[in-house]
Amino acid sequence: AQTVTQSQPEMSVQEAETVTLSCTYDTSESDYYLFWYKQPPSRQMILVIRQEAYKQQNATENRFSVNFQKAAKSFSLKISDSQLGDAAMYFCAYRSADAGNMLTFGGGTRLMVKP
Amino acid sequence: EAQVTQNPRYLITVTGKKLTVTCSQNMNHEYMSWYRQDPGLGLRQIYYSMNVEVTDKGDVPEGYKVSRKEKRNFPLILESPSPNQTSLYFCASRPSVGGPKNTEAFFGQGTRLTVV
Numbered sequence: 001a002q003t004v005t006q007s008q009p010e011m012s013v014q015e016a017e018t019v020t021l022s023c024t025y026d027t028s029e030s031d032y033y034l035f036w037y038k039q040p041p042s043r044q045m046i047l048v049i050r051q052e053a054y055k056q057q058n059a060t061e062n063r064f065s066v067n068f069q070k071a072a073k074s075f076s077l078k079i080s081d082s083q084l085g086d087a088a089m090y091f092c093a094y095r096s097a098d099a100g101n102m103l104t105f106g107g108g109t110r111l112m113v114k115p
Numbered sequence: 116e117a118q119v120t121q122n123p124r125y126l127i128t129v130t131g132k133k134l135t136v137t138c139s140q141n142m143n144h145e146y147m148s149w150y151r152q153d154p155g156l157g158l159r160q161i162y163y164s165m166n167v168e169v170t171d172k173g174d175v176p177e178g179y180k181v182s183r184k185e186k187r188n189f190p191l192i193l194e195s196p197s198p199n200q201t202s203l204y205f206c207a208s209r210p211s212v213g214g215p216k217n218t219e220a221f222f223g224q225g226t227r228l229t230v231v
Contacts, residue, residue: 009155045205045222091157102148102173102207103220105157 002027004094006106013082014114020067021077021109023092031097034068034075039089039108048090051075053097079111087113117142121206121223128196128230136191136226138206144221145211147189148173149181152203152225161204164189166211196230203227 013019036048092106119140148163160173164183180192206223
């Protein structure tokens, strides 16, 4: 079974600074997808960024980028120019490319942004 | 608007009183799933369904039932709720396997359930 680990229960960053959230996963599969989800106080689950394992290039979405290290099974999220609206829970998630199963989530990292 | 709709958003109930949380999606997705979210544990899958009349257990199925009689609906049933089922529940759906474009899961708004 796949597992996803987020080793930082809480992180804080100063507004306009950069922060990196860590995620590691364990799998024996070669084809899969990785995701970062944001959960603000509204509880809504918002997809921030996705990465296909077969792609070597790291995904980027505006101020959000990932550092995908397939051999190390590491998938960190970098948030640049942090804004107050970035404060939320962030979940790393894994999904096999083959399975009908949905997503395996990490335990989450609560990000606080200081003005 | 494409969405996954859960009801109710909040529910307080007593131990042993059967309840159903409804989930409906309007995107014609094949895959649907239920998760529960608990502090420090992230979201854990309860049950999932790959299509109508096809359901399977996730990681934490004990105490829950589901059904998939129609493609758009995937209700979660707690026959005899217990306090350890107090949690935040999410329904999610996504298209069938079809390559990277179909990787995104759409989530409902969540249901906060308290069992006393």
